[in-house]
Amino acid sequence: MVNVTTERIDDVLSADVDGRIDGSNVVQFEEAVRNAIEDSDRAVIMNFEKLVYISSAGLRAILLTAKSLQNRDAKLLLCSLSDRIREVFEISGFDKILPIHPSKAEALDSLDR
């Protein structure tokens, strides 16, 4: 089960991801995110506070989102990763590809500079 709750803070889309992202729901996750993103968004912040598990298929979905945003000079930021999720990002090296922030506020701050 994965739930994506979005809100828009000016031209930034914030997406709270709740549950787990694995092969069984990755398509659903990708769709939810894709449908929420608007062309005018200059950044997407994924809040992983309530994400309990992410498989490699989930990482791929994150990567695809980041790539499609990058293609139009927008950014993907991640925030509030639990230790377990952070470990997955560290092992795979994804923490070096994507900006990860301790909180949503800090992620937003990083954009305002």
Add this chain to the structure above:
Amino acid sequence: MNRHRFGGWKPTRRPAQSLERARFRYARHKSIPGQGIARQDSEESNIKRAANKILVVDDEPDVERLVRQRMRREIRGGQYEFVFAGNGIEALEQLREHQDIDMVLSDINMPEMDGLTLLQQIPSVDPNVRSVVVSAYGDMKNIRTAMNRGAFDFVTKPIDFDDLRITITRTLETIELWRSALESRDKLVVLESELSLANRMQQSILPTSFPETDRYQVFASMEAARDVGGDFYDLLPMEGGRIGLAVADVSGKGIPAAMFMMSSRTLLRGAAIGQSDPSNILREVNQLLCENNDTAMFVTLFLAVFDPATGELIYANGGHNPPVLYRNDGTSSLLPTTDGIALGIFPDISFRENSITLEAGDSAILYSDGVTEAENDEGEQFELDRLYEVFAEAPPGDARTATADVLEAVKVFADGAPQFDDITCLILWRGGGSA
């Protein structure tokens, strides 16, 4: 109203096999029979649909004229097409002749071959045809026999054509459902056979012979998940008696993962020809995987090169779970990290190398996250701690037994819960021998 447009479809070929034939028929029956009349007046009336073909078997010469007259509206409307036979023998001939017959409406008492015998013969000509028998009113004995021989329904003489229409509609609906069920089954069978083929391909490229000497041993195993995953391991012979050891995990599952895994493994083997620096090999594999990788698939790959003469293990890591090192004194730890990003994501990146020396009785356990993330029914994961625990009593004594021990521990933990990820484990053990 263009009614003539509904009738004209004729098969252009006649596949001999009944399965072929069944498939060929699905194509004709996209819509539910019996809705033809209603549809003619709707916007969909321009869509061509084939008439349902009904074989009427009766030795009364008047029957053909009667049916054509009473069903003229359905015939003209292209809803039904009728063919006729005077007895069972002729009926079987017609069935062979018209392979697109959907249902048979047959009298019981006829010369040469009666309706009850015909019922027994029909499945051998076309198992998917449904039959309705026409019996004398109250002739329960024959009706029972007919039903026992596979008749779908019956109508009684004198034929009430309104009742017959309902019976025909109902029969054709059942046939349609049956066919779509067959079609779904066929698709599923194809998909499943492709998946199991991918599974076998995945297994078949894995090395199955291992160096097991007194000096050092390697053993590995991969248990594929129910859905095809993308794990693999490999052993790469290198110059100077050294050996490359790789464990990898492709993102996602199914056929795409299996394909990406195949190319990753081929590129790894290619890159390992003529060079033995793990970092250079990973760099080259990454570079090649990044070319035209629009699908954003990636592979995590740990690569170590072991020198049996010195015990030196040089390694680099492309985003894979760090191996566990068991020392001969019973202590264990993760191999010191080298960072590194999964392969196929970013071109032009370098990988850091690290090295350690294995002493006699030391071993390194390479694994995929299928081990540490194996789940039991409570949703708990195996995790690294349980991997450490496998050899808490005593360090591994040989690679083969140790691999079996790890897999057994995972199996006991999962306790029958289905696993969604491949479970891969490769163990390198250094012995005290000199040869």
